[in-house]
Amino acid sequence: MPNVKIDPNDIAIRLKGLKKSFGPQTVLEDVNLDIRRGETMVIIGKSGGGKSVILKHMIGLLQPDGGEVTVDGVTISTPQFFDTRTIRRKMGMLFQMGALFDSMDTGENIAFALREHHPELSEAEIQNVVTEKLQMINLVPSFRTKMPSELSGGMRKRVALARAIALNPEILLYDEPTTGLDPITSDVINDLILDMQSKLGVTSVVVTHDMVSAFKVADRIAMLLNGRIIEVGTVDEIKNTSNPYVHQFITGQRKISVDGESQE
Numbered sequence: 001m002p003n004v005k006i007d008p009n010d011i012a013i014r015l016k017g018l019k020k021s022f023g024p025q026t027v028l029e030d031v032n033l034d035i036r037r038g039e040t041m042v043i044i045g046k047s048g049g050g051k052s053v054i055l056k057h058m059i060g061l062l063q064p065d066g067g068e069v070t071v072d073g074v075t076i077s078t079p080q081f082f083d084t085r086t087i088r089r090k091m092g093m094l095f096q097m098g099a100l101f102d103s104m105d106t107g108e109n110i111a112f113a114l115r116e117h118h119p120e121l122s123e124a125e126i127q128n129v130v131t132e133k134l135q136m137i138n139l140v141p142s143f144r145t146k147m148p149s150e151l152s153g154g155m156r157k158r159v160a161l162a163r164a165i166a167l168n169p170e171i172l173l174y175d176e177p178t179t180g181l182d183p184i185t186s187d188v189i190n191d192l193i194l195d196m197q198s199k200l201g202v203t204s205v206v207v208t209h210d211m212v213s214a215f216k217v218a219d220r221i222a223m224l225l226n227g228r229i230i231e232v233g234t235v236d237e238i239k240n241t242s243n244p245y246v247h248q249f250i251t252g253q254r255k256i257s258v259d260g261e262s263q264e
């Protein structure tokens, strides 16, 4: 359970009336969500429901068909703004597969964004940052020479997290950080997500199906259904929800139809 003070009026990311379709398929109908500075917001919802699409709007990888994304009060979702370098400096993202460059060792993967955004840094300074980021994810400095192919799934996610924090982001976005990991390794990742919040003071958005992880790391949980956020609440509020769709999702029951599909 996170333990940081959060001001409910201090909004880091605001999604207002977000709409997105791909061809004939409408994925986001009308998404409204405020993410408070310093909190960890977990977004849950069924597979293919559009959770990753929401994250990609937050980091400027996708532009909405309607509505707005604001980060620190600045609207980033317009073609005029689209200054992705500024957004990327502010935000780190842990992609679903913990995507690393396979041809680069761990150290180079972590150093990649530093070299791109901070050409003024000396090689020694870059290596110091790499060591510091490895320490943050509880790995020894000698780990830097390991190639991605030598790493387990959990280690890849950890290195991907070190890479995501290389530029000291204020906001971290996690896409399915524990998917495909065993429960013990998942818990290591959960602890790191909590560490990032308490040690770096970051605002985090976590997309997951893993309710154990959601309940452990979240300050608040938002549920996406049929292109809308249907409920937002603390872990206790979500656990005690009166919304049957949220209850069904978090308990894994299949009693009611959430989207017209027939249920057994």
Ligand SMILES: Nc1ncnc2c1ncn2[C@@H]1O[C@H](COP(=O)(O)OP(=O)(O)OP(=O)(O)O)[C@@H](O)[C@H]1O
Residues within 6 Å of the ligand: 022, 027, 045, 046, 047, 048, 049, 050, 051, 052, 053, 054, 209
């Ligand atoms: N660039 C794209 N072009 C076309 N369709 C896309 C694109 N990105 C996402 N989609 C579609 O949007 C829908 C939502 O995808 P998204 O990956 O956001 O779901 P999700 O809720 O994150 O699912 P999962 O939990 O399975 O990762 C899917 O049907 C997907 O195929």
